[in-house]
Every structure is written in C-alpha cells, then in structure tokens.
Amino acid sequence: MSTTMTPVKARRSTTEKEQETPAWKKRLTSDNAARVAALLSFFLFWVLMSALFERVPGPIEVVQRLVEEFQRGEVFGNFGMTLYRFGVGVALATVVGIAVGVIMGLSQLGRAFFESPVLVGLSIPAIIWSFLTVMWFGFGDLSPIITTFLTSVPFVIVNVAQGVRGVSRDLRDMSTTYNVPFSRRVRDLVLPAVTGYVAAGVRFAIIIGWNGVLLAEWFGGGGGVGYRARWWYDANRFGGFAAWVVLFVGFIVLLDRFVLDRVIQRAFRWRDASA
Amino acid sequence: MAVLTIKNLAKTFNVGTPKASRVLDDISFDVRGGTFVSIVGPSGCGKSTLLNIISGVEEHTSGDISLTSDSGGPARMGYVFQDPRLLPWRSVMKNMMYVQNDRSEETVARARKYLDMVGLAKNADFFPGQLSGGMQQRVGIARAFAVEPDLLLMDEPFSHLDAITARGLRAQLQDIWAQSKKTVVFVTHDVVEAVELSDRIIVLQPGGRIYEDITIDLPRPRRQTDPTVATLQAEVLGRLEAMKTLSRTAAA
Ligand SMILES: Nc1ncnc2c1ncn2[C@@H]1O[C@H](COP(=O)(O)OP(=O)(O)O)[C@@H](O)[C@H]1O
Ligand SMILES: [Mg+2]
Numbered sequence: 001m002s003t004t005m006t007p008v009k010a011r012r013s014t015t016e017k018e019q020e021t022p023a024w025k026k027r028l029t030s031d032n033a034a035r036v037a038a039l040l041s042f043f044l045f046w047v048l049m050s051a052l053f054e055r056v057p058g059p060i061e062v063v064q065r066l067v068e069e070f071q072r073g074e075v076f077g078n079f080g081m082t083l084y085r086f087g088v089g090v091a092l093a094t095v096v097g098i099a100v101g102v103i104m105g106l107s108q109l110g111r112a113f114f115e116s117p118v119l120v121g122l123s124i125p126a127i128i129w130s131f132l133t134v135m136w137f138g139f140g141d142l143s144p145i146i147t148t149f150l151t152s153v154p155f156v157i158v159n160v161a162q163g164v165r166g167v168s169r170d171l172r173d174m175s176t177t178y179n180v181p182f183s184r185r186v187r188d189l190v191l192p193a194v195t196g197y198v199a200a201g202v203r204f205a206i207i208i209g210w211n212g213v214l215l216a217e218w219f220g221g222g223g224g225v226g227y228r229a230r231w232w233y234d235a236n237r238f239g240g241f242a243a244w245v246v247l248f249v250g251f252i253v254l255l256d257r258f259v260l261d262r263v264i265q266r267a268f269r270w271r272d273a274s275a
Numbered sequence: 276m277a278v279l280t281i282k283n284l285a286k287t288f289n290v291g292t293p294k295a296s297r298v299l300d301d302i303s304f305d306v307r308g309g310t311f312v313s314i315v316g317p318s319g320c321g322k323s324t325l326l327n328i329i330s331g332v333e334e335h336t337s338g339d340i341s342l343t344s345d346s347g348g349p350a351r352m353g354y355v356f357q358d359p360r361l362l363p364w365r366s367v368m369k370n371m372m373y374v375q376n377d378r379s380e381e382t383v384a385r386a387r388k389y390l391d392m393v394g395l396a397k398n399a400d401f402f403p404g405q406l407s408g409g410m411q412q413r414v415g416i417a418r419a420f421a422v423e424p425d426l427l428l429m430d431e432p433f434s435h436l437d438a439i440t441a442r443g444l445r446a447q448l449q450d451i452w453a454q455s456k457k458t459v460v461f462v463t464h465d466v467v468e469a470v471e472l473s474d475r476i477i478v479l480q481p482g483g484r485i486y487e488d489i490t491i492d493l494p495r496p497r498r499q500t501d502p503t504v505a506t507l508q509a510e511v512l513g514r515l516e517a518m519k520t521l522s523r524t525a526a527a
Binding site: 170171173174175176177178179180184188189192193195270271 | 327330331332349351352353354356358360362363364365369373374402404422428
C-alpha cells in the first residue's frame with residue numbers, strides 16, 4: 001500500500017487553456033485549415049496523377065487551355081447558354097417541387113398519388129433523361145432544360161414533403177382553431193417551417209441538375225458547356241476537356257458557397273434574433 | 276342567450292380498437308353569453324379534450340354541441356393554449372395578424388389595442404424568441420382577444436409560468452375581460468385560480484362526468500388579499516377533496 005500521494009494540479013479553466021494555446025496551433029486546428037488542407041491534398045493528387053499518366057493533363061496545361069478558350073471567345077457564349085438552361089430548369093424544379101412537396105406533406109391522398117412517380121423519378125439517372133429528351137425535343141434549349149428539371153425535381157419534392165410532415169402539430173391546431181385560410185397557412189406556417197428542407201432540396205437540385213444539363217448538352221450538340229467539353233473530348237484533347245470540367249465544378253462550388261449559403265442565412269434571421 | 280350548448284357529449288379515443296378509452300362520458304352544460312366559466316378537475320380527466328372538441332380540433336364520438344354567434348355567421352373562436360403557440364419566424368404584430376380575417380386598418384388598430392392592453396405595444400416588431408415566456412403568453416392572450424371571439428377558450432394558460440408572473444397575468448386578464456365581456460371557457464386544475472376569475476365553476480371528475488356546477492357570486496375585481504375570496508376558495512377546495520375521496524373509494 002502506497003502512502004505517498006502525487007499532487008494533482010487543479011483542472012484548468014477554459015480561459016487558461018485559451019491563453020496557453022499558441023496562435024499557430026489555433027490556426028492549424030481551425031475549420032479553415034481543414035478546408036485548405038483538403039484543397040491542397042486534392043491538388044497534390046492531381047499533380048501526381050498527371051505526372052504518372054500521360055493522358056491526365058496537369059494543372060498548368062489545363063489553365064493554358066482555359067486561357068486559350070477565353071481568347072477564342074468560346075467561354076462566355078457557351079457558359080451563358082448553359083447557365084440559362086440550367087437556371088430555367090432549376091427554377092422550374094424548385095417551383096413545381098415545392099408545390100408537389102407541400103401537397104404530399106399535407107394530404108394523405110396527395111402522398112398516395114405522387115409517391116410512386118417520385119420514387120421512379122429518383123431512380124432514373126440523368127443520362128437516361130438526357131437520351132430521352134434529346135430524342136423527344138431535339139437539339140435546342142428544350143432538352144437540357146427538361147433534363148435539368150426532371151433529374152432535380154424529385155429531390156426537391158422529397159425534401160419539402162418531409163419538412164411539411166414535420167410542421168408542428170401544435171401550430172397547425174392553432175391555425176385550425178382560428179380558421180386561418182389555407183393559402184395563408186402555406187405562406188406563413190408551412191413554407192417558413194420548411195425553409196431548411198427547401199434549401200436542402202434546391203441544393204440537391206442544383207448539383208444533380210448540373211449533371212442533367214451537361215449530359216443533355218453532351219448528347220444534344222446545341223452548344224453549351226457540355227457540348228464544348230465533348231468537342232475537346234472527341235478531338236482527343238483532354239486538356240481542353242479538363243479545362244471545362246474545372247470551370248463548371250469551380251462555378252458550382254462558388255455558387256454554393258457565396259449565394260446559397262447567404263440566402264439560407266437570411267432565411268433563418270429569426271433564429272439568430274432568438275439567441 | 277346560450278353561446279355554447281353541450282348535450283350528452285362523449286368522447287372515446289381509438290374507437291373499435293383494443294386501446295379504446297372513454298375520456299368524456301356524459302357531459303351536458305351550456306354557457307351564457309358574457310360569462311366566465313371555468314372547468315376544473317384533476318389532470319388527465321379530459322379538460323383539454325373537451326376544449327379541443329369545442330374548438331373543432333378534435334371530433335366528438337356522440338352527443339350534441341352547438342355554438343351560436345352574435346352575427347349569425349359561424350362562431351368566431353379565440354384560443355389561449357398552455358404554451359404560446361406563436362410562429363417563431365414572424366414578428367409579434369404579424370403573429371397577431373396571422374389569425375385575423377382581414378387586413379383592414381380597423382383590424383390592425385384593434386390588434387395594436389390589445390397588444391397595448393397586455394403591455395407589449397413596444398414589442399410589436401420583436402420575434403417571439405426575443406421575448407420571455409410570460410411576454411409570449413401575453414401575446415397569445417392579446418391574439419385571442421383581438422379576433423373579438425364569440426367564444427374564448429383558455430387551456431391552463433398560466434400553468435407554465437412562475438407564480439409571480441402568473442399572478443400578474445391573472446389580474447391583467449380580469450381587467451381585459453371586464454372591459455370586453457367576452458364569453459370565456461377557462462380550463463384549469465387550480466381551484467384558487469378558478470374562484471378568482473370565474474362566474475361559474477364546472478367540476479369535472481375522473482372518468483369524464485360533471486361532478487358539480489358551482490356559481491361564484493363575488494364582486495369584481497377580485498383580489499387574493501380579499502378574505503371573502505379566500506374563504507370561498509377554501510370551500511371549493513374542500514368540495515374537490517371530497518370528490519377525490521369519493522372517486523377513490525368508488526375505484527376501490
Ligand atoms: N389523441 C389522444 N389519443 C388517445 N388518448 C388521448 C389523446 N389525447 C388525450 N388522451 C387521453 O385522454 C385523457 C384526458 O386527457 P386531457 O384531455 O389532456 O386531460 P387534462 O387536460 O384534463 O389533463 C388522458 O388520459 C389522455 O391520455
Ligand atoms: Mg390539459
């Protein structure tokens with residue numbers, strides 16, 4: 001049996017810990033550091049792959065090709081075209097998705113009616129839709145718009161319907177006792193309550209819809225980012241192909257970061273006010 | 276004239292299933308216009324269920340229930356719940372307007388008037404989350420009065436508040452009621468509160484029947500410090516104790 005006792009230091013307060021941690025350590029363990037690290041590792045991986053395989057173009061080559069595309073005046077026209085089709089498709093998917101989602105969330109009958117079509121819609125990949133729409137609508141704007149719409153709308157519907165079903169029973173009962181008309185209930189109770197779900201749905205719609213628009217352009221051949229990427233691909237010039245991929249992936253990331261994030265934050269102002 | 280008439284009302288949850296339970300058995304009473312009626316009874320005896328049936332949120336299994344309005348149209352109802360039930364993403368004023376039929380200047384002015392009466396005129400643009408629990412409950416009360424209801428239902432509106440806040444709100448409720456003379460059905464498990472506020476107390480017993488119907492004939496405003504109020508409170512409390520003993524021996 002031991003008789004000596006090791007003196008134990010009293011536990012440190014958060015203020016103490018805060019003061020003792022050096023600044024460089026704090027910065028290295030921050031969220032931003034993790035983001036930078038992810039970007040950096042991806043970049044290194046890319047450089048490595050391009051060094052190992054001849055058919056993988058490296059970053060420098062891709063940037064060169066991109067600059068050349070700008071100089072040729074190919075970027076703005078094609079990008080604008082794609083953006084227009086994509087924008088119309090996603091906007092349609094958002095409006096229709098919210099409407100159908102609200103119906104599915106509020107009414108048993110609506111749910112029974114839409115459940116199977118939505119499930120089927122979820123399971124059909126963008127590539128199938130792009131084949132079909134090119135067959136149906138030919139090479140114009142319509143096929144990429146419809147493909148974007150069809151691939152993304154089920155995701156909006158599912159998210160919104162789930163949100164609507166979760167709307168507080170207490171607030172719904174309150175609305176019933178006060179005879180609040182249906183349209184006002186949707187606008188002031190249901191929609192604000194499902195903002196988070198709508199945002200998640202639209203985010204999905206954008207990411208999935210992007211696939212749709214590019215694939216339809218790839219097969220449709222009526223101009224646009226997908227068309228241009230394919231053009232380089234068919235010419236066996238992977239640098240040009242990769243340049244377009246980098247361009248549109250970068251665009252989606254920026255859109256998500258700087259537009260969607262802010263819109264969502266604005267929609268949740270009331271929550272911050274409560275804190 | 277009776278604003279609310281209830282005859283042989285019964286409610287069974289989960290009818291036709293093994294879980295079926297009869298909550299209200301045979302309830303008959305009517306409420307005259309301009310009176311303040313309390314429904315008192317131990318927790319679980321079906322008070323909230325009864326209010327929900329009156330408000331139309333819950334369906335009744337058998338019996339009759341009818342509501343009349345002064346206007347001849349469908350009866351307008353106000354409901355103050357145990358919790359505030361405000362839309363967290365709308366300002367106080369927008370919450371007041373959410374339950375109104377129209378957006379006219381007159382209606383807006385009325386909503387402001389009642390907000391002012393509960394002392395929250397300055398908080399019209401606040402979000403509910405920026406108010407204390409007591410203030411939120413006051414918004415709920417103002418909202419209910421501001422629809423100028425033919426019938427105002429209240430379900431233990433002060434039971435979630437601390438004693439001091441609750442006492443203040445009870446006094447405020449008395450004042451507003453004295454000015455508006457709305458017909459009120461007020462549910463509580465607190466006899467003391469019921470005696471302070473009501474013209475009449477309907478005592479509900481476990482099993483969903485009316486045990487007693489007591490008229491409270493005391494001058495208003497009533498204050499806790501008034502000995503006649505305290506005496507009557509003690510008496511009603513005694514009768515409720517008797518009921519509990521009775522139903523316990525009946526169960527045994
Ligand atoms: N939706 C429901 N389904 C089944 N039982 C219910 C439901 N709502 C209430 N009850 C039951 O009815 C009884 C009375 O409930 P309630 O009216 O809330 O009582 P009180 O308001 O007097 O405390 C309780 O036993 C409760 O469990
Ligand atoms: Mg209750």
